[in-house]
Amino acid sequence: MEKTNAILAFSALAQEGRLDVFRLLVKAGPEGLAAGVIAERTGRAANTMSAQLNLLSQAGLIESRRDGRSIIYSACFGQVSDLIVFLMEDCCAGEACVASNVQAAAERALCCAPADASNSRKSLQ
Numbered sequence: 001m002e003k004t005n006a007i008l009a010f011s012a013l014a015q016e017g018r019l020d021v022f023r024l025l026v027k028a029g030p031e032g033l034a035a036g037v038i039a040e041r042t043g044r045a046a047n048t049m050s051a052q053l054n055l056l057s058q059a060g061l062i063e064s065r066r067d068g069r070s071i072i073y074s075a076c077f078g079q080v081s082d083l084i085v086f087l088m089e090d091c092c093a094g095e096a097c098v099a100s101n102v103q104a105a106a107e108r109a110l111c112c113a114p115a116d117a118s119n120s121r122k123s124l125q
Contacts, residue, residue: 001082001083005060008059009059009060009061009079011059012059015052021044021049022061024042025062025073025075026077032065034070034072034073035053035070035071035072035073038053038073057073061075061079063076
């Protein structure tokens with residue numbers, strides 16, 4: 001990821017409403033949510049939601065698809081991964097101190113859990 005793309009992504013996330021929307025879409029997973037559902041769950045007006053979704057989309061953090069009369073938005077998990085890698089690629093001059101913390105955090109996330117930990121993670125739900 002280039003620095004300008006990272007700055008655009010961070011700028012898009014640097015507002016409470018857009019961060020709420022993005023986190024909601026991350027929780028929704030690849031299936032995503034309709035724009036109306038996003039507005040309802042975040043308590044935002046439709047015109048405000050449209051602007052927020054547009055900025056997140058321009059930053060490459062979310063994508064949309066049409067499903068009948070609805071527009072479904074979902075997080076771009078590949079772009080988010082690239083952003084995390086961008087932040088951590090020069091971590092601790094190659095030492096494992098921080099990298100291991102990042103890996104542990106990823107393993108706590110159900111979608112990122114290694115195959116051998118997935119069964120124990122599911123039992124926690």
